[in-house]
Amino acid sequence: MSAMGSLTLERDGGVPSVEDFVCRLLRHETMVWPPAAGAAFAAEFLKHAGDHGVLPLIHDRIQGESVPDWPAGVVRSCREHAIGQAMMELRHRALLTQVLATLAAIGVRPVLFKGTALAYSLYPGSALRPRSDTDLIIAPEVRAGVTAALEGLGFVRPPDSSREFTFYQASFVRDEVGGAHALDVHWRINNAELLSRLLSYEELLRRARPLPRLGPDAWAAGAVDALLLACLHRAVHQCQPYYIDGVARYDGNRLIWLYDIHLLAGSLAQRDWDELIGRAQARGLLAVCLEGIERTRECFHTAVPETVLAALRPRSPEIVASYFRGGPVRQHWMDFRALPGATNKLRFLAELAFPPATYMRAKYPSERFAWLPWMYARRISGGLLRRLHGRPSAP
Numbered sequence: 001m002s003a004m005g006s007l008t009l010e011r012d013g014g015v016p017s018v019e020d021f022v023c024r025l026l027r028h029e030t031m032v033w034p035p036a037a038g039a040a041f042a043a044e045f046l047k048h049a050g051d052h053g054v055l056p057l058i059h060d061r062i063q064g065e066s067v068p069d070w071p072a073g074v075v076r077s078c079r080e081h082a083i084g085q086a087m088m089e090l091r092h093r094a095l096l097t098q099v100l101a102t103l104a105a106i107g108v109r110p111v112l113f114k115g116t117a118l119a120y121s122l123y124p125g126s127a128l129r130p131r132s133d134t135d136l137i138i139a140p141e142v143r144a145g146v147t148a149a150l151e152g153l154g155f156v157r158p159p160d161s162s163r164e165f166t167f168y169q170a171s172f173v174r175d176e177v178g179g180a181h182a183l184d185v186h187w188r189i190n191n192a193e194l195l196s197r198l199l200s201y202e203e204l205l206r207r208a209r210p211l212p213r214l215g216p217d218a219w220a221a222g223a224v225d226a227l228l229l230a231c232l233h234r235a236v237h238q239c240q241p242y243y244i245d246g247v248a249r250y251d252g253n254r255l256i257w258l259y260d261i262h263l264l265a266g267s268l269a270q271r272d273w274d275e276l277i278g279r280a281q282a283r284g285l286l287a288v289c290l291e292g293i294e295r296t297r298e299c300f301h302t303a304v305p306e307t308v309l310a311a312l313r314p315r316s317p318e319i320v321a322s323y324f325r326g327g328p329v330r331q332h333w334m335d336f337r338a339l340p341g342a343t344n345k346l347r348f349l350a351e352l353a354f355p356p357a358t359y360m361r362a363k364y365p366s367e368r369f370a371w372l373p374w375m376y377a378r379r380i381s382g383g384l385l386r387r388l389h390g391r392p393s394a395p
Helices: 018-026 039-051 055-063 072-105 115-121 140-152 201-206 222-235 256-265 270-283 288-300 308-312 319-325 328-338 342-353 357-365 374-388
Strands: 110-115 135-137 167-174 180-185 242-243 247-249
Touching: 018 039, 018 055, 018 256, 018 288, 039 055, 039 072, 055 072, 072 140, 072 167, 072 180, 072 201, 072 319, 110 115, 110 201, 110 222, 115 135, 115 222, 115 256, 140 167, 140 180, 222 256, 222 288, 222 319, 247 374, 256 288, 270 308, 288 308, 288 319, 319 328
Parallel strands: 135 180
Antiparallel strands: 110 135, 167 180, 242 247
């Protein structure tokens, strides 16, 4: 996947780069298919737009326009992808409404954030915002009740590391005809100890806004918090993987994430920008927000007041920016230092080195030599090799 840091405007033969063409489409600057573009460009276009999660947006852009110069196969692929996404969204919405009503009945009020929250608050149609799961955050003390409620609805929890200090979320999956539906239930916003404390469930709930398009029990992070989280999410994936078709990708500049930032920025009034600056400064997120917004402006020419950009430039080094610049070893060290008390620090190290047996056996299902100490040795040696070669470890 191409990073969007420096868009190539044109390549040989007068054909624009795929990156630039996709961004120009999303900026509503063109509807003309490049005349000299051949089959290779068309295939690259579909893959790039699909990997970046913007094919439904492109289909929405072209369906109301006359595009006689577009290859029929490209138009058909966009339409088929959009129809599939819309059908999946209908099923997911019905299931999510049921989940939220069930949680409300037991007194739990989750706050939705990231993709689903934005799909139902910013996008004209929720199917225009593809995502692989729905993220929601709850109070830590209600985890057992939420787990029981979701299992009662047919969700299962795949094996994970189930740790206290290195894992602050649980995934739940329900398989249905047409595809699986996944929920990521968080009790902190991030698994990294240092990052997990930047925004709490309590403050997100206090500033949450209703999502009437999703139902009476749906609440989402407020616009300012949503923008902080979107910029943080982008920064996280500069060094932590996300997956497309089972392949790990390390790139925070996925276009759909930048388009989230674009829409969020466009929804803010001046008082909201003032709040964003204040919260970012208090949490050491000025540099993270500035980088995310500047990258979004490069792609989508997002209108942001110059005074805001100036205020987001940090006057001194920030610990969060330092965290993202560090490698895995430094990040673990910073997470270790963020924990209070010697006992917590020791438990953190133990959990990091020795995840639960259920997780290890799920991670190495084909391991013929199923002796648990051997699995731990393999995990540790594999992590050391990745670090020696400069590759981040998968979570």
